[in-house]
Amino acid sequence: MTKIRLHNTKTRRKEVFEPLDPQNVRMYLCGPTVYDRAHLGNARPVVVFDVLYRLLRKEFGADHVTYVRNFTDVDDKINATALARKEAGAVGTLEELIRERTEETIGWYHADMDALGALRPNFEPRATDYIGAMIAMIADLIEKGHAYAKDGHVLFRVRSYQNYGALSGRSVDDMIAGARVEVAPFKEDPMDFVLWKPSDDELPGWDSPWGRGRPGWHIECSAMSEELLWKKPLAEGHLSDEAKKFPHMFDIHAGGIDLQFPHHENEIAQSCCAHPHADGTPGEFARFWLHNEMLQVEGKKMSKSLGNFFTVRDLLDQGIPGEVIRFVFLQTHYGKPMDWTAEKAAQAETTLRKWYKLAETALDNEEPYVGVLNALTDDLNTAAAIAECWQLYHASDAPSLRASMSLLGLMSGSTPGWASLPDVDLSAYVVALADQRAKAMETKDFSAVDALKSALMAAGVEVRMSKAGVELLPGAGFDASKLPDV
RNA sequence: GGCGGGUUGGCGGAGAGGUUACGCAGCGGAUUGCAAAUCCGUGAAGACCGGUUCGAUUCCGGUACCCGCCUCCA
Numbered sequence: 001m002t003k004i005r006l007h008n009t010k011t012r013r014k015e016v017f018e019p020l021d022p023q024n025v026r027m028y029l030c031g032p033t034v035y036d037r038a039h040l041g042n043a044r045p046v047v048v049f050d051v052l053y054r055l056l057r058k059e060f061g062a063d064h065v066t067y068v069r070n071f072t073d074v075d076d077k078i079n080a081t082a083l084a085r086k087e088a089g090a091v092g093t094l095e096e097l098i099r100e101r102t103e104e105t106i107g108w109y110h111a112d113m114d115a116l117g118a119l120r121p122n123f124e125p126r127a128t129d130y131i132g133a134m135i136a137m138i139a140d141l142i143e144k145g146h147a148y149a150k151d152g153h154v155l156f157r158v159r160s161y162q163n164y165g166a167l168s169g170r171s172v173d174d175m176i177a178g179a180r181v182e183v184a185p186f187k188e189d190p191m192d193f194v195l196w197k198p199s200d201d202e203l204p205g206w207d208s209p210w211g212r213g214r215p216g217w218h219i220e221c222s223a224m225s226e227e228l229l230w231k232k233p234l235a236e237g238h239l240s241d242e243a244k245k246f247p248h249m250f251d252i253h254a255g256g257i258d259l260q261f262p263h264h265e266n267e268i269a270q271s272c273c274a275h276p277h278a279d280g281t282p283g284e285f286a287r288f289w290l291h292n293e294m295l296q297v298e299g300k301k302m303s304k305s306l307g308n309f310f311t312v313r314d315l316l317d318q319g320i321p322g323e324v325i326r327f328v329f330l331q332t333h334y335g336k337p338m339d340w341t342a343e344k345a346a347q348a349e350t351t352l353r354k355w356y357k358l359a360e361t362a363l364d365n366e367e368p369y370v371g372v373l374n375a376l377t378d379d380l381n382t383a384a385a386i387a388e389c390w391q392l393y394h395a396s397d398a399p400s401l402r403a404s405m406s407l408l409g410l411m412s413g414s415t416p417g418w419a420s421l422p423d424v425d426l427s428a429y430v431v432a433l434a435d436q437r438a439k440a441m442e443t444k445d446f447s448a449v450d451a452l453k454s455a456l457m458a459a460g461v462e463v464r465m466s467k468a469g470v471e472l473l474p475g476a477g478f479d480a481s482k483l484p485d486v
Numbered sequence: 487g488g489c490g491g492g493u494u495g496g497c498g499g500a501g502a503g504g505u506u507a508c509g510c511a512g513c514g515g516a517u518u519g520c521a522a523a524u525c526c527g528u529g530a531a532g533a534c535c536g537g538u539u540c541g542a543u544u545c546c547g548g549u550a551c552c553c554g555c556c557u558c559c560a
Contacts, residue, residue, distance in 0.1 A: 030560075031560095039560090045560050168489065169489055170489055258554070258560060259560065262558080263558075266558095294491090295560080331498075333499090343498085344498070351509075383500050386499095386500095387507065387508040388508090391508085446519060453520095457521090462523065464523060466517075
């Protein structure tokens with residue numbers, strides 16, 4: 001087996017990845033807040049960590065990887081949307097409208113990420129289905145002295161966890177000195193963060209020992225990763241003795257670099273304090289932390305005010321295929337900022353058309369090229385993997401190219417429709433063109449044959465004339481309605 | 487202010503202390519009535535200033551500029 005090496009944010013180094021239990025590799029990715037369509041930036045972690053998921057499945061076996069990606073469906077933006085609908089006269093309770101909104105958004109999300117070739121995770125828990133687990137965890141943190149209740153809020157006592165800031169390389173004192181923290185009367189320390197907050201009648205809420213309220217953002221990931229990556233496999237007997245030596249731990253936790261602080265830092269604090277070692281010292285959590293860098297658009301941050309903000313669905317609706325979006329993502333290493341440009345998309349489409357044309361001549365059962373595999377096992381070097389695919393293309397190695405594209409998520413079963421040549425009968429044009437050409441060869445007057453040729457090219461037909469004869473192929477921009485009359 | 491990432495040839499984008507990245511575009515050639523497609527060949531680089539070294543784009547230090555986070559946005 002090839003050694004997989006991954007850049008671990010926790011140690012800031014590339015390390016050899018060895019799972020706690022090769023029979024059950026466990027990873028968690030912070031998923032979307034489901035208040036609206038996923039924008040392009042939301043898609044980057046989904047795609048890059050989908051490649052990781054595929055690689056892990058390849059190396060450890062498809063049935064030996066558990067991938068969890070959550071849906072955050074407790075959020076003020078969701079509440080605001082639901083409230084706006086209610087005020088606009090929508091029927092139903094606020095809770096129903098929220099459920100409606102999040103259901104709808106999850107459906108969009110699935111459709112959009114499917115289009116990008118991302119496999120569905122094994123579990124996609126919704127925060128609202130784990131409120132009980134969160135409340136239990138919060139109560140436990142209070143009992144252990146790591147959290148305190150005040151005025152209907154429950155806060156995590158940051159000073160109670162000595163390693164706070166280790167992931168992101170910050171110290172509590174420095175951050176307070178930097179002074180952009182919210183000072184609230186109910187906080188013991190300005191850096192303390194919310195585990196639970198009260199809800200008024202206009203907001204969704206759940207009963208808790210601290211009154212009706214809702215969870216803070218960070219606790220959901222701590223609770224759900226514990227439930228699905230530790231408790232559940234443990235209860236079902238899916239953990240080896242080796243894995244049981246590392247209670248509450250799992251292998252990989254991934255997300256965007258913007259989540260490094262505070263979100264992931266807070267997750268670590270909660271989980272490590274909730275699950276201490278036998279001697280009472282803080283426990284451990286995820287072993288590998290992977291973060292993808294941010295996405296830009298035409299060299300600038302994507303933002304609504306710059307007018308360069310768009311969703312995955314916007315691009316798909318513009319006719320940019322999901323495979324093309326995926327290819328553009330994979331051209332840049334996940335740890336570097338990535339720039340989305342229209343030109344890249346156009347080039348990616350050209351490349352993929354070439355590759356599919358070769359790859360579809362092979363069957364589906366070949367092993368991916370070792371060069372591609374080696375590139376991916378080296379910290380998911382997808383850019384290098386693509387370069388390796390070019391070698392396969394130039395060598396006309398269709399089976400290896402096809403298998404490699406599959407591993408990259410660019411080929412699932414068959415060539416996508418957009419890259420297939422339209423099935424049209426152009427034989428009448430072939431005859432006409434060959435006929436006119438033969439005449440022109442004698443008369444030396446090529447005006448008629450050139451006119452027909454340009455008309456065909458204008459309709460998106462690729463015209464090939466050689467000594468052997470005339471060949472017509474519908475090309476990328478083929479439009480049957482533009483075909484000339486013969 | 488604090489923390490982190492980046493700066494590679496016309497463009498995109500990797501690896502490696504000394505040996506061709508790769509793709510697109512360009513140029514030359516084959517092929518074609520002319521093209522297209524394809525194939526072959528080819529020029530071109532590592533922000534700036536120091537240091538380590540026989541040798542650095544690759545390691546170390548500094549400077550400049552860009553970007554992200556610190557404001558529940560991946």
